Amino acid sequence: MKLVTFVSDYKMTVDTLDRLKPEKLGIILCQNGVFHATTKENGNSSSLLNYTADYYVLKEDLESRGLTAENVVDDKVKVITFGDIVDLMFNEYDKTAWL
């Protein structure tokens, strides 16, 4: 299964991502999930960035929070737009999930 997962919260209390074993995993950071891409707590990047996955962060939601691509702390996170999300969902992944 090729799964793309939307992460829309900053503090997550579920371990669903640990249990998912797709052959290909994409993680789209949106809404308050964008803070995973931009924020270090006590100097440490978010543990959400430790999965073997393709990471994306939504440009519009970064900007809405006063952030830009320059604030993204890890090179593996790609900044994308709503249009790019549609392309990913239709061309790269079989299923979508929202956490």
Next chain:
Amino acid sequence: MATTKLGFIVQRPGLKSENQKLALTHAIASQSVEIYLDDDDEVLCDVAFIGDGVLNCIKDQKTLENYDLNSTESHVKMGLLCDLNIFVCKEDLEKFGLSESDIVMDANEIGGDMDVRVVPYDEITKMMEEMNHLLFF
């Protein structure tokens, strides 16, 4: 004469919910409630951003451009324009690697005289102890 002090504590990041805007809107609305009070009565409000809530204060928010929504930044500035005391926890800002230069600090462009005050959590605790009612968002 009776003074009622309200403390609004914002501890969650914004936009996922309306929490942070509700806190600021209620605090701002307190300035107009006096028409319903006796002459000598008043309501005073302070607002404090703590924990993940400090992320609401990052400046240059572009919600209007992207979603046609007023930003939390604009609500903070309206609060300053209404002479609310707005505090941001220094330790929590530092935890996220942020400083005063990263957050909205004043509302000079719309005529606000007050500045956001970045203070240690001890000072916010002191503020909370002085309040009659605390509302957490």
